[in-house]
Amino acid sequence: MVQLHTFVPEIIPMAGRPKIFDEQEAVAKATEVFRDKGYDTASADELLCAMGIGKGSFYLAFKGGKRELYIRSITQFSEDFFQKFSTRIAASEDKVQFVRQFFLSLADASDCDKERGCYLGNALVQLSEKDHEIKKITAQLLKKLQILFAETIRNAQENRQISSTEDPEIIGWHLSNLWNGIHVTRRMESSPKILRNIIEMNLKILI
The missing domain is CATH 1.10.10 (Arc Repressor Mutant, subunit A)
Structure with missing residues (x-):
């Protein structure tokens, strides 16, 4: 570490x-x-x-010069992003709604700030296939998000907050894949309306 x-x-x-x-x-x-x-x-x-x-x-x-600095930057940002995100989910009264709003906020292509993890998403898209260490860092973040999403969905199912009976582990992967994928899509399509429609379609699994 x-x-x-x-x-x-x-x-x-x-x-x-x-x-x-x-x-x-x-x-x-x-x-x-x-x-x-x-x-x-x-x-x-x-x-x-x-x-x-x-x-x-x-x-x-x-x-290691600039490359080492960038890896340190990605590592530090990833840890800070996940800590803040998990803390906010834990503090939310309606955790599923918090997750929904988090994803819908990604549709605002003109205002992709650090609270949404866009820096990490961009690093994943741009450099993860070129640099094994950066790929490892971003993969670890996706796994941590998957676990957090899965726990959130499992608790929501047990408390009858959502009607979905899908495996929470798979839903967790679906959501982490959505987080990853939307960063790829937004590099080609900047329309907030289109991005929102895509996200809303994917979030139907949380009903």
């Missing part, structure tokens, strides 16, 4: 003092650049400026 809270010193000869920075915060700032620019077009200068560190500190902390 990558340690995200490590502090890395940089020795600056002119000042004779070490520069300390919070890696987790620096990675979060780099994530904003990757989200806006994409992995390929995000430049080293843009990343360093956003992170507020020099090249020396950067290569001490991220010996």
